[in-house]
Amino acid sequence: MLEAFDFQEMISAFIVLFAVIDIIGSIPIIINLRQKGRDANATKATLYSAILLIGFFYAGDLMLRLFRVDIESFAVAGAVIIFLMALEMILDIEIFKNTGPIKEATLVPLVFPLLAGAGSFTTLLSLRAEYSSVNIMTALILNMIWVYVVLKMTVKIENFLGKGGIYVIRKFFGIILLAISVKLFMANITTLITNFQQGNL
Numbered sequence: 001m002l003e004a005f006d007f008q009e010m011i012s013a014f015i016v017l018f019a020v021i022d023i024i025g026s027i028p029i030i031i032n033l034r035q036k037g038r039d040a041n042a043t044k045a046t047l048y049s050a051i052l053l054i055g056f057f058y059a060g061d062l063m064l065r066l067f068r069v070d071i072e073s074f075a076v077a078g079a080v081i082i083f084l085m086a087l088e089m090i091l092d093i094e095i096f097k098n099t100g101p102i103k104e105a106t107l108v109p110l111v112f113p114l115l116a117g118a119g120s121f122t123t124l125l126s127l128r129a130e131y132s133s134v135n136i137m138t139a140l141i142l143n144m145i146w147v148y149v150v151l152k153m154t155v156k157i158e159n160f161l162g163k164g165g166i167y168v169i170r171k172f173f174g175i176i177l178l179a180i181s182v183k184l185f186m187a188n189i190t191t192l193i194t195n196f197q198q199g200n201l
Helices: 007-021 027-035 042-066 071-091 106-115 118-127 133-152 154-199
Strands: none
Touching: 007 118, 007 133, 007 154, 027 106, 027 154, 042 071, 042 106, 042 118, 042 133, 071 118, 071 154, 118 133, 133 154
């Protein structure tokens, strides 16, 4: 049976992914990479990110079943990750560090972990506990289009928004993410507790 498309669900998923991917907040990092001679290919970065995210969206569920982890438990874990990411954005602290050996800008750090990192992976699977796949996939594709546009116009966007504008946007979406993480946690922890109680009656 085909899942029904829901515009409101799609918009909600879009906002969550928009905040998690945070391509606007990554503009200073991208510009800094370019200044160091580490330019990134917008087309490749967008394509690689989309493939990784879509692949994990479907294969990730298979992995959960392999390890016998239900989607609600993963959603709770994802909510914690989103909560920590929100704290990074709001408090200007670094919790998730990239200490890997790969130095190419397109793959690292642009595709991973900035665009398709742990936060994006866990968010996608966490959203499955709340929304239909078709709505999440539509939201993801729209986000990837937005990512491509931003990457192609990074310098112009930075000049338009200014450092202050980027800073304000990052704070705003940090608060949005914080609220989303709390909602996601409460919705799924309640389900887990109910299932636990029913299983122990």
